[in-house]
Amino acid sequence: MKKTLTVMILTFLAAGLFAQNLQDNPDYRKSVELKRQSETAFEEGDYPEARRLAEESQMYAARSDEWIAMMLSRYRANSALRRLERSLASAANIRGDENFPEEYAEGQAYYAQAKQEFSDESYDDSYESSLAGIEVLKAIVYIPRESSGTLPARYVVRKLPSGQEDCLWNIAGYDFIYNDAWSWKNLYEANRSKLVDPDNPDLIHPGLILDIPSRAGETRSGTWDKGEIR
Numbered sequence: 001m002k003k004t005l006t007v008m009i010l011t012f013l014a015a016g017l018f019a020q021n022l023q024d025n026p027d028y029r030k031s032v033e034l035k036r037q038s039e040t041a042f043e044e045g046d047y048p049e050a051r052r053l054a055e056e057s058q059m060y061a062a063r064s065d066e067w068i069a070m071m072l073s074r075y076r077a078n079s080a081l082r083r084l085e086r087s088l089a090s091a092a093n094i095r096g097d098e099n100f101p102e103e104y105a106e107g108q109a110y111y112a113q114a115k116q117e118f119s120d121e122s123y124d125d126s127y128e129s130s131l132a133g134i135e136v137l138k139a140i141v142y143i144p145r146e147s148s149g150t151l152p153a154r155y156v157v158r159k160l161p162s163g164q165e166d167c168l169w170n171i172a173g174y175d176f177i178y179n180d181a182w183s184w185k186n187l188y189e190a191n192r193s194k195l196v197d198p199d200n201p202d203l204i205h206p207g208l209i210l211d212i213p214s215r216a217g218e219t220r221s222g223t224w225d226k227g228e229i230r
Contacts, residue, residue, distance in 0.1 A: 025067055031060035070123070077114075077123040080130035084111050087137045093170050096140035107137040151176060152224035157208040168201055176224060177212060186213050 038053035088107055091097070097104045110133025117126035155177065157166045168188055173181035188201045190213045197203045204210075214220050222229040 027060045027064035031057045073123040077126040080127045084130040084133045091140045100140045103139045107133045151220045152229045153220035154223040155210045156225040159206045
């Protein structure tokens, strides 16, 4: 048990994700103190007391190991859940909900399940559900939109099916916008005065109509709203 926990802790440390020393918890500290007291009692010849303290120290050490294992499991489940969220958002960006409705819906179902399991502290189950959802969403690939070539001049910010809202980075990456997420600043500068906080490009809300500046002489007209240019 201790060897496995040590390997897991070292893995966390190596990844730079270990925010605190998990062994520095009340049960571990109590175990260390009881061990010290046991050794003192042994040196003083009080062997029954030394044995009692040693057994109590081992009990607290076991509780510490259980807590560490739970925290590591929780962290792993949370990381997987965040990965699934990003996979859903990426799938929505390439119209996965339209072109692969069954796979997208299954991914959403796994997300809801993983989220509930995490809330119920069933971290191992949540982790497995998230991995299953991520695997399902791998079937969603980009399919170019067949159209007359018309590009929208405006875009209506929406709430994505995954429950997340659009952001300028994602919008700029859509194939019918710029197909380049790094061009989000074009959208920001063109719509800065429309934002609730002009100095915060992340603060956009569903229903906001963004102007899309043309680049390289491209022709744009109409408003993109829920999959159609109107």
